[in-house]
Amino acid sequence: MATNFKSPALAGTVAAVLSASPLAAEEGRSPIMCEPGDTYIMNVMVSAHPYWVPVYEAFQQAAAAFGCETVFSGTPDYDISKQIASFEQDVVRQPAGVLLHPMQSDPFIEPINQAIDQGIDVVTFAADSPLSKRTAYITSDNHAEAKFAAEEIVKQRGETGEYAVLENPGQSNHDLRVTSLVSYMEANYPGWELVGRQATNQDSTAAYRAMSSIVQANPELDAVWIPEAGSAEGAVAAIQEAGADVLVMHADITPTMLEHIRAGNVHMALNPNQGIQGFMGFVALHLAAHPDIFEPFNDYKTSGYNPFQIPFMDNGFAVITQENADSFDLNAYMKDR
Amino acid sequence: MQSGTDQAIGIDGTRQPKGPGVAKGLLKMRETGLIAIILLLVVVMSFASPYFLTWVNIRTVIMAFAVEGIVVVGMTILLISGGIDLSVGSVTALAMVIGGWLFLAGFDPWIASAIAIGCCTAVGAFMGFFVTKIGLHHFIVSLAVMVIARGICLLGTGGRPLGLYTLPPEFKFIGQGSLGPVPVVILTFIVIVVIFDILLRRTTMFRKVFYTGSNERAAAYSGIRTKRVIFATTTLCSTLCGVAGVIYMARFGSAQPTFGIGMELNVIAAAVIGGASLNGGTGTIFGAILGAALLSLVSSSLALLDVSVYWQDIIRGSILLAAVTIDLFLNKRRG
Incomplete structure (x- = not known):
């Protein structure tokens, strides 16, 4: 054989x-x-x-x-x-x-x-x-991802601020990423306030609408954590249109989000x-x-x-930033396969 | 009702065979064509895959459309009466959410389910009121209710599925149990189909549905209270959505606020492929179920043949297009 x-x-x-x-x-x-x-x-x-x-x-x-x-x-x-x-x-x-x-x-x-x-x-x-x-x-260890994301948000924006999360209720890994981050922030960084939490269910259109509303309602918003890349696509579009200075962090990666990372629109992605x-x-x-x-x-x-x-x-999980984005180019990876 | 010397207008509005023209008439029936296609598919697939003609696969194929088939029954009757309901997916989810929410609040699951079905009946009556009393079109009213019902589901659950793993086994039995080798879901589906098929073919009450759908004004002139008929068929469709929702709840052991998105397309497609006309007045339960069975068989066959899942949507859409085209030509021939 x-x-x-x-x-x-x-x-x-x-x-x-x-x-x-x-x-x-x-x-x-x-x-x-x-x-x-x-x-x-x-x-x-x-x-x-x-x-x-x-x-x-x-x-x-x-x-x-x-x-x-x-x-x-x-x-x-x-x-x-x-x-x-x-x-x-x-x-x-x-x-x-x-x-x-x-x-x-x-x-x-x-x-x-x-x-x-x-x-x-x-x-x-x-x-x-x-x-x-x-x-x-x-x-991947979803608790570890959430903890890493929380620490990175604090590292970038300081000990106090406002943050939002988008979520996909019912899918266990996505739920853990969100609930763990919220719990970790509450326990370790009480100066950070959760001001927006919307279910967008991996739908970029729903995420666009939700993020637009959150940004309008919270002009001081500092950061957003998104447990998957589909919603992140819509959320980034809303943040860019609003011209808001929001640190975007999300889990998973898509070709679209990789381009956003390369362009500096997204701070980083945590990819299993x-x-x-x-x-x-x-x-x-x-x-x-x-x-x-x-x-x-x-x-x-x-x-x-x-x-x-x-x-x-x-x-x-891997951390994807502007520096190493090329290693996560799906089209390049799949070329000739 | 007779037309000519060798044919009569059947209950479904089509010309039916009379006397020696039986064989010829059978050939013209939509169900005959569908049965022939299904049999051909079964024969081809039984050679193509050793797993196709097994009881496990047959059960899987039927289970794939059985619960949705209950909604197809309601949709077919509504289409025959000249209506349409785009809210079936949302109302099915509503039944799951209400039933699940009440169960978690301490209600007996049977009582919770009865209340959930009752709420769906009320939703149907609500739509029927707007169609028959206010004069809005089914399409618009059901579109609005589709969004409202989905919103209620999301509001009532916070967007999260309700975990109902603690449902008692006797209740789960209606979704997960079997009587001998046959799942209870399939038996329930068959009972509902047989009851409504007989009612639609044999009773005066349901004959009015065809007359209303064929020509509402003429039916009204002949003494049929057409608005009552439309109100009843609209309410019945939502009620059957409630029944389907409760069975889904028992089968999945959860209630999902996002359940059933896009269900209306599958259900309408099955009914239309089975011979129901979007213009009303035509259709049979048996035909609609054959339509649902054909779609499920196609999906099963493609999966067994390792064909990409994306082909399934293309083929399903093509079958629907072919069915509507055939329906158009048949209608033109009937004048």
Whole structure:
């Protein structure tokens, strides 16, 4: 079976498993490698969002290293029923596993549990469904991102000021980024006042309207924190039109926001390491689908659970500024791929 | 009602077969064409994918449109009467939010759901009042209600989904349970479809819906209280949205204020593909459900064939365009 080791680290991991596995010695093939046709699916909502591109690229790279196939799936809409329908349709195909970005946590509990019960492993990434039986969750540390953003705002604008947040209620990672920053500011910098908080749900038009109103109502506004890049696009446009001196910080990155960073319209973006997320997301999923290759020191297997479970894996985050913006150019990254 | 010697005007306003022309008439029925397309798709896909003709996939395909199909029933009846409702997505979300909010406030989930459905009925009556008494068009009234209902949802929840994981299992059963291999959602959907299909085909009360939609003035001259009919169909559509919202609430274990955005397009598309006319007077529940099934089958087939998700919207839109074009030509032939 042809194997393309694009990652030296992963090649080492696979080599270690190969040498450690008695089965590998007997058959000349590692049990960790995919059988022909073994397919892993990555399922998302708002599938045209550029965030998924490097995640899926790394997901594919990891799959290639194990000789597996991949499919990109989901819904182009921000619609929970459509994403669940697409996920259930994915499960019908009996894939080896699904790397899932659940739009909301609770509605996915039953669909994930049904997939697990059918022997299809599910790993969540970037957003979670913690009450489900998903085998692993990989994301950046949203508390750490929020703390970093808060400290940066204070570093740039001093110990007192006014700030606003836009939010996307219901999506766990976005909620954490906002609530953690607000809590951190309250606890550590009481001189900072939260003067605006609007739900814009990743909609740049809604963010434009909300930010316009916030800036008009609060002419002394010093900073804004936005948990995702879609809303940031609209918010920056509103701030520029108003001519306001507002420090803009947001999470994630899109090509549009990268241009704003290059132009100095946005101070910085905190971007989860998408490549690590996709690559390690696949590895977590693949190991969950092959739990027999090792014997962890736990009771999960005898208790009827998949022994390979990771409650939380941190893929880290990068800080994007004017200085390093070129390293986050998605078009350059995807050229010739 | 008869026209000529070998055909009659059917309940849905189309020419129906009589006597030896049955086979010929069947060929002219929209449902026959849809059934043929669906069967062809099933045959092709059963060869193209080993997963297609499995019970798990069939269940998934039906589940994908079953709850929305309940709204399709209401929309079809409203379209036949000459109306349209753009607020179905918002009103469905409203039912979820009201039901969820009351449950979290301590109400029994069944009582909370009954109140939620009642509120949706009131919303429908509100729209019906503005259409029949004030004289506004359905399009404008339902557009306004779509925005108002969405605003109430966001206001009532602070924009956040209500977590209803603590709903009792007996209530969740209506959204997540199964009787044997068949999900309760599908059984509920079938019961509602059969009831309203029979009512629409067999009862005098619902026959008035066709007459009102075909020619409101003529229907009024013949003694039908057309405004009452329009009021009733508008209210019924919103009530069925309430039923769908409660089932969604039980299925998802949450109530989302942003749920159902764009639902009106899917629902209207299904009804029109199934033969309902935007000009009123024509359509069947069975046809509309076939339309919904066709759209769901297409989505399922494309997913199983690894076709990009973006093709689904293009193909869905193309099917809708073809259906409306066929409807236009059929109407021209009927004069």
